[in-house]
Amino acid sequence: MEYYLLLTSVVLGVGVIYGTYLTITTVADKILQKQKWDSRNKNTEIILPLRLQAYERMSLFLERISPSSLLLRLVPSATNALELQQLLLNDIREEYNHNVAQQIYMSNNAWEQIGHAMNEIVADINKAASEVAPESPPADLGKKIFAIVIAREVQPTTVALKILKDEIREIF
DSSP states (O other): OHHHHHHHHHHHHHHHHHHHHHHHHHHHHHHHHHHHHHHHHHHHHHHHHHHHHHHHHHHHHHHHTSHHHHHHHHGGGOSSHHHHHHHHHHHHHHHHHHHGGGGGGSOHHHHHHHHHHHHHHHHHHHHHHHTSOTTSOHHHHHHHHHHHHHHOSSOHHHHHHHHHHHHHHHHO
16 A cells, blocks of 8 residues: 555656656747847847948948949049049949948848949940040049949839849838
8 A cells, every 4th residue: 555655646746846857848839939039129129220321321332332422523633534433433442441331230132232223334434444545624523424324224223223122121
């Protein structure tokens, strides 16, 4: 009889301990999930505004390096075509260097399209400059750049801006 009583006590004890173990692990898992969720929400609260700011800054970058914007800002300060070419390329480089850190907040595709747009604009400027004498007036280079830009079916900055807008739509 004592054997059955002892066996029953052991089985009940093991059952209680197992039940307690399951309860504790379930509660601990719920607490860990809540902490992860809270941490993820807190990170989202911090990262989302930074990502939006990065997209805004890169949109502004694309607008600032568009040939029409560049030429309106820089033609008056140049004395000849060569100087204008140098000013244009320097301005693009400075704008890019100022915003290069924004790439960590956006997709690789968006960043590649921004780089592609910038490189195409630089190529257009260099192509136009090769077709104009270095000492000619800066307006001549500006006209050549506009002619090259107008000949394009799709502007490189337009493509990159579309990708940025699409990614922002995905976020929301």
